[in-house]
Amino acid sequence: MTTPTLVADDGTIQLTVVKERHFKVPIVFGIVLVLLGALFVFAPRGGISTFRLGDPTSAIALPDVEVPTGPTSWAVWTILALLALWATWVAWSYRRTPLWLTIAFSVLGVFAFLVWAAAGGLVPVSNLLFGAVSLSVPLVFGALGGVIGERAGVVNVAIEGQLLLGAFSAALLSSITGNPFIGLIGAMIGGVLVSFVLAAFAIKYLVDQVIVGVVLNVLVTGLTGFLYGALLVPNEATLNRPERFGRIEIPVLSDIPIIGPVLFNQTFIVYLMFVTVAIVAWGLYRTRWGLRLRAVGEHPQAADTVGIKVNATRFWNVMLAGAIAGIGGAYFTLVSVPQFGKEMTAGLGFIALAAVIFGRWDPIRATLAALLFGFATNLQNLLTILKTPIPSEFMLMLPYVVTILAVAGFAGQIRGPAASGKPYIKG
Template identity: 65%
Template sequence: MSTISPSMPSGAETLADRAVESTRSWKAPVAFAVFTVVALVFFVLLGRDGSATFRLANAGDFVQLPDVQLPATGTGITVTVLLALATVYAFVQANGYRRIPLWVTSVFAVLFVVGFLTWAAAGATIPLPGLLVGALGLSVPLVFGALGGVISERVGVVNIAIEGQFLAGAFVSAMIGSLTGSAWVGLVGALVAGVLVSFVLATFSIKYLVDQVIVGVVINAFISGLTGFLYSQVLSPAEQTLNVGIRFPVLPIPVLHQIPVIGPVFFEQNVIVYLAYIAVAVVTFALFKTRWGLRLRAVGEHPQAADTVGINVLSTRFWNVSLAGAIAGLGGAYFTLGSVGPFAKDMTAGAGYIALAAVIFGRWDPIRATLAALLFGFASNLQNVLGSINSPVPSEFLLMLPYVVTIFAVAGLVGQSRGPAASGKPYIKS
């Protein structure tokens, strides 16, 4: 039996972390420098006159906060100077073979967003609660998908099939919810659909040793075609019975939902959003503080060593990939039961791949991956808000904004990182 404490990292992880820290990476400092130059050009050299107004409270909030006005020119200069200082700090850290703390990257991102919003909304008003509520709504399925991806990759299986699990969960939840008239039954159906898709991924990649990336891509294409065919041939002709659009109602948490800014964002949501909060906390605790999490991480880092202490590697991988599929299925249910209601063909629109990017950006950590999902959701909703206030940003750029943020985040801001050592590698018992 293993005597390693569940709360302690495995030896493989410790050695890997030390190896990462001994490698000088300029990716993050260079990314900082690029964003600083962009800020200098747009916020200062191409600065706009006037002020941007940020509305902080809704009419029903317990405390009515006053609007905040930020001058576009002054804010742009201040933000650019602070970004430049953060960039210098990032280069110093990288030159000394030290990691850039997460809080530095977070503050850098917040400063850039503030500067960008002030520049883009000069002379207009941005309802901050509405912006954040929409961002959270778009982030929820990404959070579920990212959690499923973290579990799957931590146990050693690359989960490219998150998109297929989203689609299956959305389709089944809409159909079963419509047939039974119960959103709860539809939610259970989404869980089962996600597990079934994961069974296919696990069977081919773990039992038959097929390349995991290829299996995931094929599953996504198959589920997309299957749900599209069933939608046109089954759901559309019988929309009044099979695709009614059952949704969970909004359940405001008393008192808390009246807190300015954060109240409407976090505490005036539906059941699936609250389940996302619980899922993040449970997965984070279980992954690093329980025997289950220790075994899962051991299988993903060094399956041979895990096998020698009595852990069934293949069984552990199979059932945890299935669990990851169930969690991703909940994300799929949000597209229907928690958002628009009826199912539509390919309604996930590639969200599964963005969730996979959140896993990488979050360095295979549940909390970091959740923050990355929130960032991508914010970028997606930002295009809607900026479009509504007639900002000078071209509409074509607004449409590609979420994907630009995804590319920069994964390619630039991650810096030097590594995934679980055995992720993507089939295990053959010797």
């Protein structure tokens, strides 16, 4: 990174450049190397690791891939060490670590770990990826809601509440009507209700946005818990038996090896997620709506001078963010679980907020971050099945450890929208 500095000398102005080295990514690479090396040294595993690439239901069959556990683990570890040295040299040369290098290191690191974990066992690759995508759906919708809210200048800490009320509303309305699409609309309304309260207090009454978000999360948790016990439990057969979305298989595409069953044999909400990510990413940078949204989040005074109604723009976009997050809540009760349960979102709203930061307030990056966290959660389940010698307590910590490493390590020195969290008072 270079920082321009103006220096006056004898009446002249000279431009000097101050260079900075960024070693955060190489340090994280080094920590991962040490942890993997310690794992391979102090808990060595022998035998053969098997990776199942194909899906038994697929029209195209792929053979299983078998690799020797020990030699393969150390061979990949050596490649990782070379990549870490390369990243160190790049940082020493006053350059930023390329994104492809971080992706390559991450993929190879996961592969090395899976080779070690799968000693004498089997890793179903398609099932692992399918589970990762499924677990990521609420995170993706929550992260998109967070991106839109913060781009508009409002910190959306209430994602957890929007997911939870969306799940409750979807279960209730889908059970009453027997129609999952009505439940989906109800989930969006639930998310909008939470975001309406957030917008009203944060934009109109200028209350601290983080405090409002935290209070809303607690309020929704208590409200849904009360309604669950007072309304759903006594009438479980009629009010907590939602009609769920089934899988929709896309012909030909679903037969593509590995990714076919993962991407093209999914439910309506997953396909809606693909479309929503594409629309938000396109609209944010290619439409008048996106330009105005980014303007009120970066420089509301300038936006006001050109005729943009700052607070109104913020208000309606926070409502839109709540509707999108509510769809993520619908996934819990209309796809994942057959009924609503107390606190069933289990803090995923806060991980979605971390995905927003890790994704640098960009829809595509935030989606990829959410997929990473979903993969870490599903990996925890796989490691339990493979009976690895890692303690079960650490298994439960794995998604959150990945979240901390991602935000603190790979995110680097990033800056959010300049006016995010700051109320705008006209004049």
